[in-house]
Amino acid sequence: MTQHATDGFHHATLVCSDARRTLDFYSDLLGLSLVKKTVNHDDPSAYHLYFGDEAGAPGSLLTFFEWRHLPRGRPGVGGIHHIALGVDSAETQLKWKRRLIDSGVPASGPFDRGYFKSLYFSDPDGQVVEIATAGPGYAIDEPADALGSIMTIPPTAELGGARDEAAIAARTHPTPVPSVTPDMALRGIHHITGITDDVARAGAFFEQALGLSLVKRSVNQDDQKTPHWFWGSYDGQIVAPRSSLTLFEWKGSTNMARPGVGQTHHIAFRAPDEAAQDRVRERLLEMNVDVTTVQDRVYFKSIYFRAPDGLLCEVATDGPGFTVDEEATELGRNLALPPWLESSRAEIERALPPMGDRS
Ligand SMILES: [Fe+2]
Ligand SMILES: [Fe+2]
Numbered sequence: 313m314t315q316h317a318t319d320g321f322h323h324a325t326l327v328c329s330d331a332r333r334t335l336d337f338y339s340d341l342l343g344l345s346l347v348k349k350t351v352n353h354d355d356p357s358a359y360h361l362y363f364g365d366e367a368g369a370p371g372s373l374l375t376f377f378e379w380r381h382l383p384r385g386r387p388g389v390g391g392i393h394h395i396a397l398g399v400d401s402a403e404t405q406l407k408w409k410r411r412l413i414d415s416g417v418p419a420s421g422p423f424d425r426g427y428f429k430s431l432y433f434s435d436p437d438g439q440v441v442e443i444a445t446a447g448p449g450y451a452i453d454e455p456a457d458a459l460g461s462i463m464t465i466p467p468t469a470e471l472g473g474a475r476d477e478a479a480i481a482a483r484t485h486p487t488p489v490p491s492v493t494p495d496m497a498l499r500g501i502h503h504i505t506g507i508t509d510d511v512a513r514a515g516a517f518f519e520q521a522l523g524l525s526l527v528k529r530s531v532n533q534d535d536q537k538t539p540h541w542f543w544g545s546y547d548g549q550i551v552a553p554r555s556s557l558t559l560f561e562w563k564g565s566t567n568m569a570r571p572g573v574g575q576t577h578h579i580a581f582r583a584p585d586e587a588a589q590d591r592v593r594e595r596l597l598e599m600n601v602d603v604t605t606v607q608d609r610v611y612f613k614s615i616y617f618r619a620p621d622g623l624l625c626e627v628a629t630d631g632p633g634f635t636v637d638e639e640a641t642e643l644g645r646n647l648a649l650p651p652w653l654e655s656s657r658a659e660i661e662r663a664l665p666p667m668g669d670r671s
Pocket of ligand 2: 323580626
């Protein structure tokens, strides 16, 4: 079965317990732009914040539902282990390490993952976030035109237990980094890593449903008994940026992800337009996958379905985008509501916790 592959991720949606604190973290500390402040369309008592690049381009977006009273979630089968944001170079990654640690956010790494270097930290609700370098890429241990064809084993020196942890911990930028300089700009979703109980079954699903390609079969460097496979939008030469889905396999585990605060709610892949989204939907129906009807999310159209391990997935259209109800220079400034909730604006605003004036 061949079909046009999704171009990659559209967004990932997480759950936070305090929208203001999340805004401080992702906007002030990490330098992402708040491109939309709205409410959950299915629960208008909850904020829905969208962060991304200045335009809110697909693939740059992290979005948050604020559910203050939801218990804390936990990663597991059918859930997301961490979300990685891209950075251009190892030097700027060290700037991030310095900035995070100086701000009181513990950060570990950078670890050499072969295909990229990885720095890890947690957001205020416990979601694990990674900052990953753009390169050197997947072609370091097998040919660029034959990715995923062999089992690759990381070099022994980079494995947990063998690497020089003290040297890694000591490595940082020599001077404080009080602001996010242009070279540090985070480049959107570098990869998303989930947990599955059957990596082959999950892979077959994403390949068939979304046209993703298997580009790497390896093991978790920190637990070499755990298979770690990678997929992406791959044309036989290049894996598209912002398209890498990677999965750890907990074979046969019944330790399921628990939804909640600090856990990813769902991940969304791109469709260029509604016709392409319809084709994915038809394909899912042919696969006997329970998929929703098309939902109007104002900034894009969405369909939702679950992977075989339970992971909640979405396919979202690229358009119409965030300027549909705010000027490009005003994105995120005011509370945006979908047209069908405008008549209830006063009561919705009254019920939402104050976010403070940031203009
Ligand atoms: Fe990662
Ligand atoms: Fe979504």
